[in-house]
Amino acid sequence: MATTTQAGVRAHAKHARGSTASPGSTDSAGSPGDVQMTHRQIMEALSGLLLGMFVAILSSTIVSNALPEIIGDLGGGQSAYTWVVTATLLSMTAATPLWGKLSDLYSKKALVQIALVIYVLGSAAAGLSQNPGMLIACRVVQGIGVGGLSALAQIVMAAMISPRERGRYSGYLGATFAVATVGGPLLGGVITDTSWLGWRWCFYVGVPFAVIALIVLQKTLHLPVVKRDVKVDWAGAFFISAAVSLLLVWVTFAGDKYDWLSWQTYSMVAGSIVLALVFVLVESRASEPIIPLRLFRNRTITLSSIASMFVGVAMFSGTVFFAQYFQLARDESPTMSGVLTIPMIAGLFISSTLSGQLITRTGKWKAWLVSGGVLVTAGLGLLGTVRYDTEYWKTAVFMALLGLGIGMMMQNLVLSTQNQVDPNDLGSASSTVTFFRSLGGAMGVSALGAVMADRITGYAEDGIAGLGPKYASLASGSSSTGEIPDMDKLPAPLRTVMESAYGHGIADVFLIAAGMALLAFLITLFIKEVPLRAGGVPARAAQTPAPAAVEAPAGEKVPSWAVPAEAAVEGAADGLSVRGFVRDDESEPVPRAAVTLISPQGRQLGRSVAQADGSYAMDAPGTGSYVLIAVADGFQPHASTVVVDGKPVPYDIVLSGTGGLNVLVRAAETGVPVADATVVVTDAHGDLLATGTTGEQGGFAFPGPAPGAVTVAVNAAGYLPRALPVQVGGTGVTRIEVGLDAGARVQGVVRAPHGPLADARVTLVDAAGKVAGTATTGADGAYGFTGLDGGEYTVIATGYPQVATALTLSGPGTDDHDIELAHPGE
Structure with a gap:
């Protein structure tokens, strides 16, 4: 704040004027030039x-x-x-x-x-x-x-x-x-x-x-x-210290004093998790x-x-x-x-x-x-x-x-x-x-x-x-x-x-x-860049904006960036006003947000529209308690109480997005919901907004995206990935259904003269020379690739002398392709 x-x-x-600051008392700052x-x-x-x-x-x-x-x-x-x-x-x-x-x-x-x-x-x-x-x-x-x-x-x-x-x-x-x-x-x-x-x-x-x-x-x-x-x-300090200490003791001695998979490992890891959960509980209260x-x-x-x-x-x-x-x-x-x-x-x-x-x-x-x-x-x-x-x-x-x-x-x-x-x-x-x-x-x-x-x-x-x-x-x-x-x-x-x-x-x-x-x-790569401010640190909406008392040592200089906006406006410090910035959850300004000052009896006393940088300002009729309401398209309304006590009130507002985006993923051919599909939502600049997996019914919900164009990309095992543009509305929930096409599949068994070959490495290369997938055979020599586009492929198997064969996939369905490996002369 x-x-x-x-x-x-x-x-x-x-303090610089020779007065003594007492708790709860504040005075207006002088001009910025006095404190730079x-x-x-x-x-x-x-x-x-x-x-x-x-x-x-x-x-x-x-x-x-x-x-x-x-x-x-x-x-x-x-x-x-x-x-x-x-x-x-x-x-x-x-x-x-x-x-x-x-x-x-x-x-x-x-x-x-x-x-x-x-x-x-x-x-x-x-x-x-x-x-x-x-x-x-x-x-x-x-x-x-x-x-x-x-x-x-x-x-x-x-x-x-x-x-x-x-x-x-x-x-x-x-x-x-x-x-x-x-x-x-x-x-x-x-x-x-x-x-x-x-x-x-x-x-x-x-x-x-x-x-x-x-x-x-x-x-x-x-x-x-x-x-x-x-x-x-102090309780939080104890539990976080205990959780970290127990985890470090485990990783130090695992593999030396005891096996990585042992009762000591299970006990210490479980203990660390429990202590961490207790820490979260303590911090929340x-x-x-x-x-x-x-x-x-x-x-x-x-x-x-x-x-x-x-x-x-x-x-x-x-x-x-x-x-x-x-x-x-x-x-x-x-x-x-x-x-x-x-x-x-x-x-x-x-x-x-x-x-x-x-x-x-x-x-x-x-x-x-x-x-x-x-x-x-x-x-x-x-x-x-x-x-x-x-x-x-x-x-x-x-x-x-x-x-x-x-x-x-x-x-x-x-x-x-x-x-x-x-x-x-x-x-x-x-x-x-x-x-x-x-x-x-x-x-x-x-x-x-x-x-x-x-x-x-x-x-x-x-x-x-x-x-x-x-x-x-x-x-x-x-x-x-x-x-x-x-x-x-x-x-x-x-x-x-x-x-x-x-x-x-x-x-x-x-x-x-x-x-x-x-x-x-x-x-x-997923950290969103917010340009560094040349002014003060942005404030979150304060439910009780009364400031704490501060004392400064004699001769101390306060940096100019910390000077409140009203100190730079002539005469503003002497009036009764409410001013600040309207921002979203990512500290971005919300221009054109309507901010209204209401009396406890419900009468409108002042109104302001946020500027391009999110700033707003309005006069208050006198000292007392008021209700501040902020409204903007695509955001949930915000209401809070402000107290005007004879001086300008700095009050920043944070608005949360409204509405939501619901995605339903189905198989294009059968209409069956696709569970565990990965859904990625990005904005117009390619920045990640949300990611997650669908539930048993193929659903994925993203509450509160800002209105505008987004891209929804879906990927699931056995299906071809798909991406499509979506326009998120300013109000209500935007619902879309994504149909995934089943990709081609290749499966088979790698055999040697003595039978199925385990631990053979199989590589699938597409017509452009790019690796489409790799697999290692199990004890039965089996391998498989799913979610493939139709076209020309090359299957390369190693384990014995390398064998490469051509393969053509015509579309959805399963192609069997067994591979025989042997040394020359066998």
Whole structure:
């Protein structure tokens, strides 16, 4: 809602005049020129914040190259290595939503300082660790602090800077992230390789920087503090933490301590689901939920959160497993391990800074998200091909692609979300996206670490067995104990085998992460781009528009974008008026909407028609309570109460669509309803509006589409797909029936001289050379393809020497086509 931001401006103006703001009281702001923040003032305010972020990231990345030596020194194995990383991500994931909610309720400046202190204390304690368990516990404390810093950095920036300008400053944040990320491993490598320092100093070196950051934050960061009754959702924090923790314990030990399909798996997964459902129940009833469930009604927020989860897998897998690859597979020192990752960090630095600048100039951000998804997927996919002896220049190019993609996606997913929420929900929305990114990272590192350990063990055992009986006895000692080997103590042949095993195993992890990145890319395609605003954040309709009291520190500057519209109109602040914007569920303006002010007795007192940008304004006859009604074609009427108490009332309205679209899918020949058919509805621009499957009676319902032209596409197994244009009316339900034609079918049996052939691969290629389908035969040798167009096809079967035969399909019906495979001479 816009009321908090506007109240903040009024309270600041009053404070600047020497008055004392009291709860419930607000005054009109002065002219915008009195409150504008310059670029220099914004940079001064951000300096301490960026320094704090630098310390947090430095303290995190400085140990990445030292971890192999740290775990070896403390006597831990691959599981401990994974959990040292996962513990931080876990606590960071669980704490992020809580920090975000606290920032909506308390001083953001104080919370940043508290998070920084927690992080530094955890880091200092980690330097005193005597065993892997103690180190993991200290990393949990570190994660609580970094969760706060990660979420609060975005929130503080959003509180000071408009969405349109925020891309520019997000670039500075990305640059800070890049410098700390590249400097951390280098510094950590040097410290680890320096005999008179040792790896423990990796945890101590950030303390002086943290003290400086605290001092700078105290002097430069000044933000309004919202004063209202608060209630922190501690129950929600507990259940989300418990659900995530149990899930991570499962993926870490599955395949090692117990089978993937076992009673432990069933118990832990079921427990996580139950805890997650309890969390949803708690959030739906909490007055101040950690993650407001209503945020997910917005498609952009939902899709950005899911995409962030998969981006987290890609981002953290790159930073965590590169150290092991370079040190264990390529025999590099910790220092050189940091140097060799510079291409990835350089790519991240360049893309985050450049994309931020260009987004500020154009207001467009989706192209960067989509491009980033392509680059991340390509980078990880190519990294999946590396081995221990791959030429470094190839690995460097692959890492650079990964860094470029992460830089384009990481900040902009948060930016796209912040662009569509109320100021009151800014902290919760920002931390929600960060939460899902951390969740993906935690689950990814945990699961991929378990997969990597299993793959490395398998590759090592196979390689050692190939060396002959002389080295067979070393298999259990070097490959299956789970401990990270000391390569310098291994015989040359065995060392080569272990390096090859680590190179191949880590590459497999990158290949799996590429699949996750591909999902993130596909999700970003469906995120609807809403141009970044140069003005205030759009507000949802408030049922109680009375603002909260806000106090601002003396001398504080409030950004010009947060100044309410009435402050810029001469004399408007002295009259009694109701003004705001009319928008739809996707934050798009609703022009020509009729807004009427009604007295409690039902008499019309004022009327306004929304302009092209959705804005409206009307005068109120005096103080009191009134009814505001908004009506527009294609939307449900909206009615709410507004209270005029002697000053202009900012009030934004959100209209929901009316009517609906009902689709009935039948078989064209028989008229029988087609169940489980996939229905996709897109608008005139090709953006996805709805998708789902038909029920047992062939029906699919889409409530509330906006009036206009849409395209309905239907696809079902055994039928030819069909798409048709539909004109959705302004009122009522639009009903259509879609008839699907049955496609041609091909089925048969692949036989060898000894009988039906299992696991044979059959490929169907059409006349244009495109693959129409692939199938693998079962134990009976059978295969089949359905839903085909008539025409010429080629059937290719492999398993024995390849056999290709031509086939002509005349139309609906089933064609039998058996295939005989044999070796020459059989």
